[in-house]
Amino acid sequence: MSATPLLQIARLTKSFGSNQVLKSVDLDVTAGEVxxxxxxxxxxxxxxxxxxxxxEAYDGGSIKIDGREVGYVDNAGGRKRGEVDLAAMRAETGMVFQSFNLFPHLTAEQNVMLGLQRVRKKPLKEAQEIARHWLDRVGLAHKTKSLPYELSGGQQQRVGIARAVAMDPKILLLDEITSALDPELVNEVLDVVRKLATDGMTMLIVTHEIAFARDASHRIIFMTDGSVSAHGKPDELMAQVASNERLRNFLSRFSAATH
Amino acid sequence: MTENSKRREFLKLGMGGAVLAGAAAAVALSAQKAVAQSAENSLLRTVIDRGHLIVGTGSTNAPWHFEDEAGKLVGMDITMAKILAKGLFDDETKVEFVLQDPAQRIPNIVTGKVDITIQFMTMSANRAQLVAFPRPYYVEGVSLLSSPNGKMKSFEELTAGGANTRISILQNVGAEEAVHKVLPEAQVMQIDTQANVIAALEAGRVDGAAVDLSTVKWLVARNPEKYADSGFAWESMLYGAALRQGDPDWLNFVSTTFEIAMFGNDTALYDAAFLEYFGTKVPDRKTGFPSH
Amino acid sequence: MAQLIDAIVYAIPYLMSGLGMTLLVSLIVVVLSLVAGVVLGVGLIYGPLSLRWLIRLLTDSIRGIPILVLIFAVYYGLPPLGLNLSSFWAAVLALTLFKTAQVIEYTRGAVSSIPRGQMEAAKSIGLIFGQRLRYVIFPQATRRFLPPWVNGVTDAVKGSALVSLLGVVDLMQAINQVIGRTYEPMPLYLLGAVMYFAINYSLSSLSRVLERRYAYIKE
Incomplete structure (x- = not known):
């Protein structure tokens, strides 16, 4: 049973000035896929x-979530979505950042509650419960009242994950979330992601953690110079190493990829 | 009818006519009913229609324009304004005062913010190119304020002091020359404000303070234990009110009113103010041949 | 010494309404410039190109004009254009324009020092523009905004003395009026200095309290 993919990216192009960064990318993600x-x-x-x-505003192509175009009004030929519309769409996707981007003036709990109260319009008590639930799930039940500067990098990132997931998004976007962490803190974060995957969260992950990618993903995409160079299930991708030189060169750097 | 009776008839008509004309004129001349026969766009017309006079002046310089103990604006400049109001409306209280920084004396006239500026303004050829001056209402001089308890009280003593005499004066272009005109050897201290010029005298840092003649008169009249008049004045600056140019009716009205207040038959206000603020009686006026 | 005290005590009642005027002018200028400055500052950072260009032009022009010239320009320059303001409002307008240009700068500096990631994180949880400013950006920007702004407030109080140039009787003018009558400047300058100091000291203390309140946000 293949339902419409949750995320449909088709012929996506994007340039920064004269530099074309995305050269017609196609990618589909079905619900529950990592x-x-x-x-x-x-x-x-x-x-x-x-x-x-x-x-980022893409120049050409299309990105659809549950059939609705992300940044542009459907059938209106190139007109960008208004502020309110766009915000509503963004609430359906959760993002976790490389540099955490926690709100420094709010406690861990308040960081998670902000979206729940202001976007999902939940009353205080309910927002608090949801926030505490997710902070517990990421292993930070004892740190709800802490401010970001009092937390380690790994703890901050886990709060970031809780903040994104608490909004109950359709898809989670993880942007190199362990790249800024000390090595000994990486695992606690990856464990949380693994748990989410097991629970069926749809995720699109950008990472340098090759071992993790191999173990936790349903599919891996290999991108170079703005286009998809290789893709497939983890074993399928590894099988392409022999024929794909760039893939081989890239992976050779991670030959001893154990943390 | 004989020739005589015809003449008598004619004369009766003429007499009646003269009486009628005289009565009409008498009515017309009453100040309240008098309508200025001035041009439509003269300030004189505007002010009369408005019902009160707008005068630009200051509030920080006794005895010209300052606030008394009760907070009311008084002074010689204020008195001149009242004289005009009386002449216009028979009511010296029909004046609205607009407080101005000295830098605004001319701009406020030129832009029409006030009808007239009366703010101890020295008449000068430069200024006369920008504003119109009616006849002057005071001749200001420079005089030396001295200390009744000091070593040098009179002008003779100050002169005798030679190079030991120290004089304070308001910072100004030409300040040194002004003092050296009468005391060629004296040391001159230029100070930033009038009040500080006088404070220097009280503190004993100078022997004489070169200030306006009117200031000397005012201070000595008020505080004879603290201040003394050295008895000598020089320079003469004409103080005039400033009006906008191109308005002959307004200019003439103000000049005439001032003239009458100082030399004519309505001198009560002027004389009383002169006595109060300068401590001296106005000199006797001569009748017969006009001497002003 | 007793004479000095006497002179000061004598002068106090006359200075009261002048003090009131100083406080009123300062208050109006500070409040108006705060509102206008923050709004325009936000426009300067987040607005469309044409708006940003316009605001930049406005602030550069105003900050390039000495405040004295600004006061007289407003007082004499507006009536020919049909806007006839009283001395009080002309002075307040000029001072407000001057201060607004500064507040725009403080706002720009404070908000642009906040890392881009904050705005992005706020966007990604679905907050709209107004919410992003209110819940994420402004609370952080306030800490950086306060020190220069409070400095500006004390400057505004000192600068309010310029209204005397248009004949408005503030504390400075009231002091000069009493001196004009009594010819005793020292006690009055002393008293005036004490009064201005008292106003500005309370403002500085208030600012210290405010700064401490926002100090928990680590850079």
Whole structure:
């Protein structure tokens, strides 16, 4: 049974000035799938992710979530969505950032509650319960009243995940969420992501953690120079190493990829 | 009818006519009913129609324009304004005062913010190119304020002091020359405000303070234990009110009113103010040949 | 010494209405410039190109004009254009324009020092523009905004003395009026200095309280 994919990216193009960063990318993600994008820096992975929640405005092609175009009004030929419309669409996608981007003036709990109260319009008590539930799920039940500067990098990132997931998004976007962490803190974050995957969360992940990608993803996409160079289930992708030189070169750097 | 009776008839008509004309004129001349026969766009017309006079002046310089203990604006400049109001409306209280910084004396006239500026303004050829001056209402001089308890009280003593005499004066272009005109060897201290010029005298840092003649008169009249008049004045600056140019009727009205207040038959206000603010009686006026 | 005290005590009642005027002018200027400055500052950062260009032009022009010239320009320059303001309102308008240009700068500096990621995180949880400013950006910007702004407030109080140039009787003018009558400047300058100091000291204390309240936000 193949339902319409939750996320449909078709012929996506994006340029920054004269530099074309995305050259016609196609990608589908079905509900419950975990798709990981890997590849060398500058290949367009992060830009792709940021187009999905319209933090970057894509130039051509289409991105649809549950059939609705993300940044542009359906059937209106190129007209961008208004502020309110766009915000509503963004509430359907959750993003976790490389540099955490927690709100420093709010406690962990308040960070998670903000969207629940102001966007989902939940009353205080309910928002608090949901926030506490998710902070507990990421292992930070004892840190709800802490301010971000009092938390370690790994803890902050886990709060970031809780903040995104608490909004009950259709798809979670993870943008190199462990790249800024000390090595010993990476695992606690990856464990949380693994748990989410097991619970059926749809995720599009950009990462350098090849081992994690292999173990936790349903599919891996390999991007270089703005287009998809190889893709498939983890074993399928590994099988392409022999024939795909760039893939081989890229992965050779991670030969001893154990953390 | 004989020739004589015809003449008598004619004369009776003429007499009646003269009486009628005289009565009409008498009515017309009453100040309240008098309508200025001035041009439509003269300030004189505007002010009369408005019902009160708008005068630009200051509030920080005794005895010209300052607030008394009760907070009321008084002074010689204020008195001149009242004289005009009386002449216009028979009511010296029909004046609205607009407080101005000295820098605004001319701009406020030129832009029409006030009808007239009466703010101890020295008449000068430069200024006369921008505004119209009616006849002057005071001749200001420079005089030396001295200390009744000091070593040098009179002008002779100050002169005798030679190079030991110290004089304070308001910072100004030409300040040094002004003092050296009469005391060629004296040391001159230029100070930023009038009040500080006088404070220097009280503190004993100078022997004489070169200030306006009117200031000397005012201070000595008020505080003879603190201040003394050295008895000598020089320079003469004509103080005039400023009006906008191109308005001959307004200019003439103000000049005439001032003239009458100082030399004519309505001198009560002027004389009383002169005595109060300068401590001296106005000199006797001569009749017969006009001497002003 | 007793004479000095006497002179000061004598002068106090006359200075009261002048003090009131100083406080009133300062209050109006500070409040108006705060509102206008923050709004225009936000427009300067987030607005469309044409708006940003216009606001930049406005602030650069005003900050390039000495405030004295601004006061007289407003007082004498507006009537020919049909806007006839009283001395009080002309002075307040000029001072407000001057201060608004500064507040726009403080706002721009404070808001643009906030990392881009904050805005992005706020967007990604679905907050609209107004909410992003209110719940995420402004609380953080306030800490950086306060110190220069409070400095500006004390400047506004000191600068309010310029209204005397248009004949408005504020504390400075009231002091000069009493001196004009008594010819005793020292006690009055002393008293005036004490009064201005008292106003500005209370403002500075208030600012310290405000700064401490926002200090928990670590850079």
């Amino acid at each position: 798709v990981t994008v890997i590849g060398p820096s500058g290949g367009g992975k992060t830009t792709l992710l940021r187009c999905v929640n319209f933090l």
